[in-house]
Every structure is written in C-alpha cells, then in structure tokens.
Amino acid sequence: MSEKREFQTEVAKLLDIVINSLYSEKYIFLRELISNASDACDKLRYWTLTNPDIAKPSGQLKIVITPDDKEQTLTISDNGIGMNKDDLINHIGTIAKSGTADFVSNVKDNGSVVDLIVQFGVGFYSAFMVAAKVEIITQKAGDEKAWKWISDGLGGYEISETTKETNGTDIKLFLKEDAKDFTDTIYLRHIIRTYSDHVEYPIVLNLGTAGEETVNNASALWTRNKAEITDEQYKEFYHHISKNFDDPWLTLHFKAEGSIEYNALLYIPSAAPYDLFQPDRQQSLKLYVNKVFISDKVEGLMPAYLRFVKGVIDSSDLPLNISREMLQQSALLAKIKQGTVSRILKELKKRIKDYDDYIKFWKAFGIAFKEGIYEDFSNREEIAALSIFASTFSDDKLTSLDEYISRAKPEQKAIYYITGDDVATLRNNPQLEAFKENGVEVLLLTDPIDEFWTQTLTTYKTFAIKHISKAEIDLGIKRNKPKALDGDLKKLTDLMSEMFVKEVGKVTVTEKLTKSPAALNVEEGQMSIHLERLMRNHQQQTSFASTRILEINPYHPLIIKLSEMTTDDKNKGKIADISRLILDQAKITEGEPVSDPSFFALKFSEYILNGM
Ligand code: ADP
Numbered sequence: 001m002s003e004k005r006e007f008q009t010e011v012a013k014l015l016d017i018v019i020n021s022l023y024s025e026k027y028i029f030l031r032e033l034i035s036n037a038s039d040a041c042d043k044l045r046y047w048t049l050t051n052p053d054i055a056k057p058s059g060q061l062k063i064v065i066t067p068d069d070k071e072q073t074l075t076i077s078d079n080g081i082g083m084n085k086d087d088l089i090n091h092i093g094t095i096a097k098s099g100t101a102d103f104v105s106n107v108k109d110n111g112s113v114v115d116l117i118v119q120f121g122v123g124f125y126s127a128f129m130v131a132a133k134v135e136i137i138t139q140k141a142g143d144e145k146a147w148k149w150i151s152d153g154l155g156g157y158e159i160s161e162t163t164k165e166t167n168g169t170d171i172k173l174f175l176k177e178d179a180k181d182f183t184d185t186i187y188l189r190h191i192i193r194t195y196s197d198h199v200e201y202p203i204v205l206n207l208g209t210a211g212e213e214t215v216n217n218a219s220a221l222w223t224r225n226k227a228e229i230t231d232e233q234y235k236e237f238y239h240h241i242s243k244n245f246d247d248p249w250l251t252l253h254f255k256a257e258g259s260i261e262y263n264a265l266l267y268i269p270s271a272a273p274y275d276l277f278q279p280d281r282q283q284s285l286k287l288y289v290n291k292v293f294i295s296d297k298v299e300g301l302m303p304a305y306l307r308f309v310k311g312v313i314d315s316s317d318l319p320l321n322i323s324r325e326m327l328q329q330s331a332l333l334a335k336i337k338q339g340t341v342s343r344i345l346k347e348l349k350k351r352i353k354d355y356d357d358y359i360k361f362w363k364a365f366g367i368a369f370k371e372g373i374y375e376d377f378s379n380r381e382e383i384a385a386l387s388i389f390a391s392t393f394s395d396d397k398l399t400s401l402d403e404y405i406s407r408a409k410p411e412q413k414a415i416y417y418i419t420g421d422d423v424a425t426l427r428n429n430p431q432l433e434a435f436k437e438n439g440v441e442v443l444l445l446t447d448p449i450d451e452f453w454t455q456t457l458t459t460y461k462t463f464a465i466k467h468i469s470k471a472e473i474d475l476g477i478k479r480n481k482p483k484a485l486d487g488d489l490k491k492l493t494d495l496m497s498e499m500f501v502k503e504v505g506k507v508t509v510t511e512k513l514t515k516s517p518a519a520l521n522v523e524e525g526q527m528s529i530h531l532e533r534l535m536r537n538h539q540q541q542t543s544f545a546s547t548r549i550l551e552i553n554p555y556h557p558l559i560i561k562l563s564e565m566t567t568d569d570k571n572k573g574k575i576a577d578i579s580r581l582i583l584d585q586a587k588i589t590e591g592e593p594v595s596d597p598s599f600f601a602l603k604f605s606e607y608i609l610n611g612m
C-alpha cells in the first residue's frame with residue numbers, strides 16, 4: 001500500500017526554485033548524489049566497526065552509476081547505510097536545519113541556487129534539476145524491510161514498502177528532455193573524474209554488456225603523497241569538504257610524526273561563510289581514524305578562533321571504538337590540536353609578509369582570528385603578532401604590532417589604541433589630537449573583540465598596550481601656557497563639577513587635546529565608553545557604568561574665555577549654558593546621546609546666532 005505525503009512548505013518552495021532554475025551547470029547534481037552515497041558508505045563503515053553484532057558489512061563499499069539510454073534514466077546506487085521509512089520522511093522531504101525560511105528567501109533574492117543548495121546541505125534536491133521524476137529504493141543496514149519513495153518534485157511524494165536484495169540505496173532519475181546527456185558514458189566519465197575523483201570508494205560506471213569500469217582514483221586524498229596531487233585535485237576536494245565554491249586561500253597538507261601520528265589536509269577559505277559568527281562557534285574539521293570517518297563535530301579539535309579552517313585530520317593512533325564524548329577529552333586530541341594550530345600559525349607567519357595577499361585573509365577572518373589573543377593563552381603573543389589593525393599612521397593600510405613598534409618614538413614605552421564604532425569617526429576623535437601633533441601613532445580599534453583582547457594582552461614585547469583615554473599619558477609635549485591662564489582653571493572646573501555631578505565623576509584639565517575644548521573619558525581601569533555601549537546593546541548591561549571624566553583643554557580659546565567669565569557673577573547663566581554645550585559636544589564625539597536633546601538644539605542655534 002502506498003502512502004501519499006506532502007513536502008514541508010520550505011521544501012516545496014525550494015523544489016519550485018530548483019525545478020525552474022535556468023542554472024546551466026546542472027551536472028553538479030551528480031556530485032551531490034555521489035557525495036550522499038559516499039556519506040552513506042562512511043556511516044555504514046563506522047557502524048560495522050563499532051557495532052559488529054548489529055551491522056554486517058555488505059561486501060566492498062562502492063557506488064555504481066547506471067545510465068540507461070533507452071529508458072532515459074540514470075541510477076546512482078550505493079551499498080551504504082540505507083534509509084528506513086522515518087529516515088526518508090525526516091531527511092528527504094524535510095529540511096531540518098534552522099534558518100530554512102531565510103534560506104528560501106535568499107535563493108529567491110540572488111538566484112545562485114546551487115551555491116545555496118550546497119551550503120545549506122540540501123544537495124539531494126539538485127536531482128530535480130535534471131529529473132522529471134525521482135525514485136528511491138532503499139534498505140537500511142540491519143533491517144528486513146525496504147522502501148520505495150517516488151516524487152515528481154511538485155505534488156509531494158509517495159512511500160510504499162518494497163523488496164531489495166541488499167542494504168543501501170538506489171536513486172533512479174527519470175531524465176528530463178534537456179538532460180539526455182547524462183546517459184552518455186563519455187560525458188559521465190568526465191564529470192565524475194572532474195568532480196568526484198577524491199571520493200574514497202570506487203565509483204563504478206555500469207556499461208551494461210560492456211562490463212563495469214572504475215572511474216575514480218578511489219583513495220583518500222589526504223593519505224596520498226603530496227607530489228602526486230595536483231592543485232586542481234586539492235581545490236576540488238576543498239569544494240567537496242567545505243561546501244564552498246571559492247578557492248582556498250591556504251592549502252596545508254602535512255603528516256605529523258612524533259608522539260602521535262596523523263595526516264592533516266587543511267584549508268583556509270578565501271571568503272567568510274555565512275555562519276562565521278553563529279553563537280556556537282563550532283569548528284568543522286572532519287576527524288577520521290585510519291580513514292574511517294568519525295565526526296565533523298568533534299569539539300576541541302580546533303580552537304573556536306580557527307573555526308573557519310576546513311579539512312580533514314586522520315590519525316590511526318586514536319581508538320576507533322571510543323565514544324565521541326570521550327574523544328573530546330582525549331589527551332591525544334589535545335596534542336593534535338596543538339600541533340595543527342602551530343602549523344597554521346607558522347603558515348600565517350610566512351603569508352603576513354605579503355600585505356596584499358594577507359589582507360584577503362584578514363578581511364574574511366580577522367575578527368574571528370583575533371578572538372585567539374583573548375582565548376588562546378599559550379599562543380596569544382603569536383596571534384597578536386599575526387593580527388593587523390587600522391591606525392593613525394595610514395589612511396588605508398592596516399598595521400601589525402611589530403610595524404607599529406618599528407615606528408615608535410625612541411622614548412615611547414606603550415602601544416596606544418582607542419576604541420569606537422568605526423574607523424572614520426575615530427580618526428576625528430579629539431583625544432587623538434595631541435598624539436597626532438606629536439607624531440605618536442594610535443591604533444584605531446572597532447571590533448567588539450578588541451575591547452576584550454586588550455584586557456588580557458596588556459603588554460606586547462616590551463611595550464604596554466594602553467587605551468589612550470584611560471591612561472595619564474605624558475607625551476612630552478612642550479607648549480607655552482597662554483597668558484590668560486597664569487592663574488588656573490580651578491574655579492571653572494569646580495563650577496562644572498558641581499553642575500554635572502549626576503553625569504560625570506570629575507572635571508579635569510588635560511594636555512591631550514589641541515583642537516577641541518573638551519573630551520569625555522573614564523577612570524583608569526574602568527570599562528571604556530565603547531565597551532559599555534556594546535554591553536548595553538547586547539542587553540548585558542548591569543547597573544554598573546564607568547565613571548565619566550570630563551577633560552577640558554586649557555589652551556582652547558573657548559575654555560580660556562569661559563574661565564575669564566567666572567570672575568563676574570552676572571555671567572552665571574551663560575556659563576551654565578556654555579558648559580552644558582561643551583559637555584554635550586564631548587558626549588557626541590564619543591557616540592553618546594546628550595542628556596537633553598531639545599536643550600542642546602535650542603542653545604546650539606541660539607549661540608550660533610549670537611556669533612553671527
Ligand atoms: P546533506 O547531504 O548535506 O545532509 P542532502 O540533501 O544531500 O543533504 O541529503 C539529505 C539527507 O538524506 C542526508 O543527510 C541523508 O540522511 C539522506 N540521504 C541522502 N542520500 C542518501 C543515501 N544515498 N543513503 C542514505 N541516506 C541518504
């Protein structure tokens with residue numbers, strides 16, 4: 001008896017797009033179906049090794065491609081794990097992944113159906129680019145029953161019980177008129193070699209009366225000798241493993257020998273994936289034990305700040321029959337991690353010498369990579385050395401800490417930085433004025449993570465790392481005090497302190513400003529204003545806020561004039577207005593809201609008018 005079912009709404013929408021897509025490189029469906037067959041073989045192999053009493057090996061694992069010229073069909077068969085009825089319903093016909101709705105609307109928007117199909121792991125549906133009808137006959141390893149699934153991709157699907165001789169899956173495609181090419185064995189051989197050569201199971205082309213022919217190399221790429229692997233093969237394997245379509249920025253293939261032996265084939269993509277900043281920060285390397293796929297979710301195989309690294313680690317020293325949970329705590333795994341991380345850092349050290357090359361990596365992954373300064377205690381100096389930052393030295397080029405140091409003044413003992421929301425605004429921050437005039441470089445940090453790593457890495461080489469607004473900085477500036485200030489500004493600062501008692505902790509005189517009358521600062525050791533704002537935006541704000549300091553510039557004509565006015569009591573109202581405008585202006589340059597916007601707007605125009 002057959003049972004009719006509807007596709008999940010998202011699947012129906014997706015299929016609608018796939019079926020109507022004008023995408024010309026339709027041959028990618030074959031790579032997707034072969035990749036699924038290969039996954040099914042991986043699963044069965046793992047299963048037979050870990051549960052020998054339940055699962056019986058089904059002979060040599062392989063994938064068979066059978067074209068039928070007369071019937072216009074193409075069948076992709078495997079003797080892997082197979083599917084039971086629930087699997088068919090839950091894995092085919094449903095997209096279980098979160099963000100599916102976004103996914104479907106994305107496809108609509110930019111039309112690159114294939115990139116998205118692959119990235120979101122819904123490769124099976126690409127079959128409908130070439131097939132008017134798809135028939136799946138499958139039997140799960142260890143089960144008695146077999147199942148038939150049929151769909152035209154439009155009106156849902158039908159499931160019924162059937163019989164099958166062995167476990168595994170046959171996927172039969174009834175080819176559309178314009179997809180007849182896919183029964184042509186020359187063409188098939190070509191696309192299999194091009195896109196699926198790295199698959200480690202034999203891909204056998206069934207030539208009917210002419211026999212069978214294994215088309216691919218069928219050995220795990222990472223176990224092969226480097227010298228025998230072409231760039232194209234590395235690239236194709238990268239596409240397969242990462243589900244990305246870009247070219248890798250870095251390809252790193254090595255064999256580690258020593259207390260633990262393993263093969264690693266690692267890649268750094270050239271573009272950031274859409275999920276780089278998902279909260280789980282999952283790493284995605286695939287772990288194999290002696291060529292048996294174990295998992296691509298092994299925590300602790302790669303640190304989170306290198307979660308964008310793709311590839312394979314294969315070690316025969318790890319116990320195969322170990323639970324994935326135990327694996328995570330294995331000391332061997334920690335050694336592998338240590339080894340691969342140091343290899344990656346070593347490679348980056350070479351590449352950072354070529355700025356134009358390195359900036360590509362940095363733009364894609366710098367923000368994630370910098371998390372390592374904060375998180376990876378044992379490598380943080382090295383990670384800091386591999387990080388580059390915007391600075392006042394150059395308008396467009398980023399600088400490394402070592403380059404910064406090479407330009408430091410002879411008497412300079414610190415690397416100075418300022419934090420804020422964006423570089424362009426930071427460049428005009430009044431607190432930079434004296435630094436600029438004295439030719440002291442300041443790093444302009446705008447990523448949230450910058451607020452954190454600067455708390456853990458407080459020195460680099462012999463240099464202290466200092467936020468310019470938090471430190472009392474003696475830049476050795478020599479300026480002549482203006483005549484009018486031979487006394488001091490005490491009367492003015494006292495007045496202002498009293499007036500702003502609710503908003504600022506104190507009002508002080510600073511040497512750091514040259515052009516602006518005032519700037520807002522925080523007490524040494526407290527959270528910077530930028531960090532406080534970040535916390536507030538993430539609703540993590542406790543009631544705690546840093547104590548603000550209003551710093552005024554004793555050289556500024558406005559401050560001088562204001563100070564002079566304090567000698568006459570009849571100026572009281574004016575002084576209050578102007579002081580308030582000065583505080584507001586300091587708040588605005590820090591990206592903070594003014595406390596009374598309508599007062600600000602009113603007085604602002606009033607005083608402009610007075611000056612006209
Ligand atoms: P992905 O491969 O990224 O999971 P697909 O759309 O390609 O996404 O496949 C969906 C799911 O269908 C697979 O995860 C798997 O559970 C199941 N599947 C597809 N093809 C096979 C097969 N040949 N053997 C067993 N299961 C399969």
Ligand code: MG
Pocket residue numbers: 032035036121122123124
């Ligand atoms: Mg797939």
